Amino acid sequence: MNNNINFDRNQAKRLLLLAILAGRIMLKNGAETYRVEDTIERMIKSRKGIKFAHAFVTPTGIFASLEYEDEVFTYLVRIKSRRIDLNKINLVNEFSREFVSTNMSIDEGFDKLKSIYRAETYSLMLNSISGGLSCGFLSFMFGGSTMDFLASLIIGFIVVLSVNKIARYKLAFFINNFLGAAIATLLSIVSYTVGIADNMNTVIIASIMPLVPGVAITNAMRDTISGDFVSGLSRGMEAIFSALSIAFGVGFILNIYLWRIR
Amino acid sequence: MFETIKQFVFSFISTIGFSIIFNIPKGLIVKSGIVGGIGWLVFYISSQFFSSSIISTFFASLTVGILGELCARYFKKPATVFIIPGIIPLVPGAGLYYTMLALLEEDFYAAATKGTETIFIAAAISAGLIISTTLSKSIRRANTK
Numbered sequence: 001m002n003n004n005i006n007f008d009r010n011q012a013k014r015l016l017l018l019a020i021l022a023g024r025i026m027l028k029n030g031a032e033t034y035r036v037e038d039t040i041e042r043m044i045k046s047r048k049g050i051k052f053a054h055a056f057v058t059p060t061g062i063f064a065s066l067e068y069e070d071e072v073f074t075y076l077v078r079i080k081s082r083r084i085d086l087n088k089i090n091l092v093n094e095f096s097r098e099f100v101s102t103n104m105s106i107d108e109g110f111d112k113l114k115s116i117y118r119a120e121t122y123s124l125m126l127n128s129i130s131g132g133l134s135c136g137f138l139s140f141m142f143g144g145s146t147m148d149f150l151a152s153l154i155i156g157f158i159v160v161l162s163v164n165k166i167a168r169y170k171l172a173f174f175i176n177n178f179l180g181a182a183i184a185t186l187l188s189i190v191s192y193t194v195g196i197a198d199n200m201n202t203v204i205i206a207s208i209m210p211l212v213p214g215v216a217i218t219n220a221m222r223d224t225i226s227g228d229f230v231s232g233l234s235r236g237m238e239a240i241f242s243a244l245s246i247a248f249g250v251g252f253i254l255n256i257y258l259w260r261i262r
Numbered sequence: 263m264f265e266t267i268k269q270f271v272f273s274f275i276s277t278i279g280f281s282i283i284f285n286i287p288k289g290l291i292v293k294s295g296i297v298g299g300i301g302w303l304v305f306y307i308s309s310q311f312f313s314s315s316i317i318s319t320f321f322a323s324l325t326v327g328i329l330g331e332l333c334a335r336y337f338k339k340p341a342t343v344f345i346i347p348g349i350i351p352l353v354p355g356a357g358l359y360y361t362m363l364a365l366l367e368e369d370f371y372a373a374a375t376k377g378t379e380t381i382f383i384a385a386a387i388s389a390g391l392i393i394s395t396t397l398s399k400s401i402r403r404a405n406t407k
Contacts, residue, residue, distance in 0.1 A: 030284075032342065085285040086343045093340055121285050134279025137272040138351060141302065160283065201363075205356045210283060212358075214350040217384065218342060221391045225399075239384075243358060251362045258366055 012050065012068035014106045019043040020075055021113050023055065023062050026092050029085040032219050033057045034226040039096045040064050046100040059234050081170065084215055091116045124164055131160030131210050139206035144199055151197035152206040155187045160210050173238075174245045180211045181249025189257050208250065213242040266306065273302030273351055281347040290343055293333060298348035301326035305352060316379065319352050320386035326352075327394025341398075345391070354383040 023040045027033075037055045044053035044066050052067040059082070065074035095116060099109055122130075135156025139148045163180040184207040192200040216239035224232030277298025281291050305315075305322035312318055326348040334341035357380030364373035 030342075031340070035340065084283075084346075086281075086340075086346065087285045087287045089340055090287050090290075090343060122282055127283055130279035130282035132279075134276035134283075134350075137276040137279070140272045141269060141276065141351065142356065201359065205359050208359065209350065209353070209355050210280070212350065212353040212355050214280075214353050215284070215346050217353065217387060218346050218349055218391060221388045222342070222395055225392055225395050246355075247358050247362045250359060251366055254363065255366050 009068065009071065011106060012047075012066065013073055014110075015044060015047055015050075016064060016066050016073050016075055018106055018109050018113065019055075020062055020064055020077055021110070022092050022096055023057065023064070024077055024079065025113065025117055026089050027057065027059070027062065027079055028082055029088040030082065030215055030219065031089045032222045032226070033059070033228040033231040034223070035089075035093075036062070037228075039092070042100050043096050057228075057231070059231050059238075083167075085121060087121070088116060088119060091119060124161065127164065128157050128161040132157030135159070135206045135209060138209050139202050142202050142205055144202040144206065147196060147198050148202050148206075151188070151191040151203050155184060155191065155203065155207040156210060158187060159184045159207055163211070174241060177211050177242050177245040178249040178252075181208050181246040182253050184208050184211075185250045185253040189253065204250065208246055211242070211246050213239040216242060266303065269306045270299045270303050274299035276351060277302075277347045280350045284346060286343055286347065287339075290337070290339065293337070294344045294347050297326060297329045297333060297344045298351065300329060301348045302351050316382045316386045319354075319383050320390050322352050323349060323387040323390030324394055325390075327391045328397070331394055331398035335398075341395075349387060349391075352383075352387055354380045357383055 019040045022043060023036045026036050026039060036057045040055040040057075040062070041053050044050055044064070050066050050068055052072075053065070055062065055064040057063075060079055062077045062079065063074070065072055067073075092113070095109075095112055098104065104112075132153045133156075136149045136153035139152035144152065159180055162183055163176060166176055166179055185204055188197065188200055188203040188207060191197045191203065197203045216235050220232050220235035220239055223229075223235060274295045278291055278295040280298075281294045286294055301322045304325045305318045308321045309315055309318040326345055330341045330345035330348065333339070333344045357376055361373055361376040361380055364370070364376055
């Protein structure tokens with residue numbers, strides 16, 4: 001067991017804050033509930049003198065408490081904005097392993113977590129280009145022609161770029177997905193009418209793929225299996241609603257188009 | 263055979279694209295691309311044996327789940343890093359689209375058929391993930407005992 005010298009009441013408080021900060025970074029970037037709970041509890045229990053540590057995590061908030069010398073500290077953190085950054089989950093995971101197995105001081109831990117919090121993501125350009133590439137090759141996988149590939153490549157690029165730009169206004173995720181799907185459908189119809197794309201359906205399907213709720217489905221299932229039914233249900237709702245908003249976005253533009261050609 | 267290799271390369275590249283969108287650490291991008299590529303390959307090959315894409319999706323997501331858990335063990339990284347990008351090509355975007363199209367064309371029979379298929383494909387993905395995660399958890403528990 002680790003034995004930290006000068007571990008007092010104040011330190012115990014800061015340890016709880018540190019563990020919650022670690023959990024918060026993970027949850028904000030799309031980690032599963034059990035992983036966040038596990039990280040917080042492990043980090044708290046790794047120091048001597050802690051009798052009891054528990055964490056309760058939902059997708060929208062973290063509660064954690066620890067008992068130190070007959071005193072119980074409890075903190076509550078609310079999580080509002082969420083996005084996907086798997087690199088940060090990985091970094092915090094490595095950090096917590098290091099924190100548990102070494103005698104790292106709590107101040108040092110805060111410094112490391114802050115640098116993880118500011119860790120760089122891939123640039124918007126690279127993001128959009130890779131979005132375009134995945135859409136293009138998805139259209140091949142769904143049986144598209146070379147012209148469909150080119151159209152999906154360009155449309156996927158524009159969709160990922162504009163969804164990222166729209167996300168800066170911090171709208172509800174429903175509107176985000178709706179606008180993304182609408183843009184994808186509109187551009188696909190335009191490219192089909194102009195004559196770039198051969199198969200409108202394939203291009204639309206390939207270019208809405210960056211919006212589909214793959215993360216929500218995966219995390220909802222993993223949460224449900226580990227017994228976190230509250231998180232599982234709310235993430236399942238997230239998946240259903242983002243699928244619905246994509247369908248509405250596609251349907252909105254498609255309805256106008258079908259009505260025009262009728 | 264050539265077609266199979268082509269499918270693998272396409273899905274490999276598109277999984278890599280998604281892994282960049284989800285900000286996967288640099289060293290793991292190619293590995294998650296391989297996981298996604300193999301998952302799609304299972305889907306592609308098994309869809310030639312089964313008439314329904316639901317069963318193929320189940321096998322593909324089971325493969326992605328198991329490979330993801332194995333990679334997570336081997337490279338000591340969270341399993342979601344490998345699973346999330348690999349699962350994206352299987353998500354029923356096409357079903358979603360054709361359901362909406364049928365609804366707009368007021369072909370409610372086709373909408374019900376396509377809609378049900380979409381829901382079942384999503385359920386197949388979930389079932390594949392459930393089985394692979396449960397297996398890995400119970401194996402881990404047995405090993406620590």
